[in-house]
Amino acid sequence: MQPKLKSKVRCADQEVGDVTKIIMDPLTREISHLVVSLNGAGERQVAMGLVQTVTDEVVQLRSSAAEVSALPPFKRDEYVTLHEVEIPHIEDHLHVSPGEVLVPFPELEKSVKRRTFFANLTHVIGLFIGLPLAFPVLKYLMKPMYAPFDNGWLKIGNIGKIKADDAGTQFKFKRKVKEAYLPEAEIEKNVWILKATPAVLEKIYQGKDMEFRDGTGKTIWTNKKDVPYIAFSGKCPHLGCGFKWRQHKVLGQVFLCPCHLSIYDASGTVLDGPAPRPLDPLPIQVSASGEVQIIDMEFKAGTKSQTRIV
Structure with a gap:
């Protein structure tokens, strides 16, 4: 006879509780364990090997009450009900009253609750x-x-604003942007323009023109190494803060980010601080009349490599 749910459970010395769940072995399709509620003291998993006799109303165990209490607590999350698995004809081997009948959770999935x-x-x-x-x-x-990057040229001012070589000059401009499903909005941005001496140009270009490419790898513009005007993105490559052109008491004139004190020289090279890469150059062209145009680009902050995001 198979144990029934809600049957009383008795040990050699006293009654300890009742059967609340049945556990089946999915391979042998036999009952392997009983889950016994110890009269409010939690549930224990009792192997069928400890069962001495079974009647319609009572399950008699060979163990003492103390031995049953010492068994490991029942862990419900390690089992699933027969309604949650597909084991053909397992019900044919089950002859207990309706209730919660469990099988072990598959070993490879026990890490998932x-x-x-x-x-x-x-x-x-x-x-x-x-x-x-x-x-x-x-x-x-x-x-x-996921729209393509905007590679259009933006007019931002006249080069006559620059008063000295190798000195950063901020140019502010406005542009319209659209973020996801939000309405189009106009925001103010800035870039830093530098009229560089040959020494600074060499540090930036290292003898080669600088190409800018779109997402497909196609060249959209080339900054020529002998053109003295340089444009830097107005965002610090560390975490995207705005930076300023300042006088440093030791290093002289530098670009200084006030957020985390990254310091760059006129070529954009990192002199101090946590910045992972130099300032980000932008495509720039200057007309015969001195009008400055740039392609507005933004790059992922906090990385050594330059990855365009706008």
Whole structure:
């Protein structure tokens, strides 16, 4: 006779509780353990080898009450119910009254909490059901995020604003931007322009022209190494803060980021601080009348390599 759920459990010396769950071995398809509630003292997992006799209402154990209490506590998350697994005909071997009948959770999945596993499974199923409906909406909302970079030239002022060589001069400008599904907005940005001496140009270009490419690898502009005007993005490569051109008592005139004290010389080279790379040069062209145009670009902060994000 098989044990029944809610049967009383007696030890050699006293009654200890009742059967609350049945655990089956999915390979042998036999009952392997009983889960016994110890009259409010938690649940214990009792192997069938400890069962002496079974009647309609009582399960008699060979162990003492103290020995049963010393058994490891029952861990519900290590088991799943018969409704949550597909083991053919396992019910044919089960002859107990209806209740919670469990089988061990598969070994490879024990690191995943049972309820978390099935909750995640439900979410995945819901995702597949809802995706065809959500796709048009997501496509509309996310389209601006994956739009090609804007490589258009922006007029930002006249080179006559620069009064000295190898000295940073800030140029402010406004441009319209659109973030995801938000309305288009106009924001103020800035770049730093430098009229560089040959020594500074050599540090920046190292004898080679500087090419700028789009996402496909196509060259969109080349800064010539013998053109003295340099444009730097107005964001510090460390964490994207704005920086200033300042007089340093030891280093002389430098670009100084006040957020974390990164310091750069006129060529954009890092002199001190946590910045992982030099200042980011931008495409620049200057007309015969001195009008300055740039292609506005932004790069990922905090990385040694330069990765364009705008």
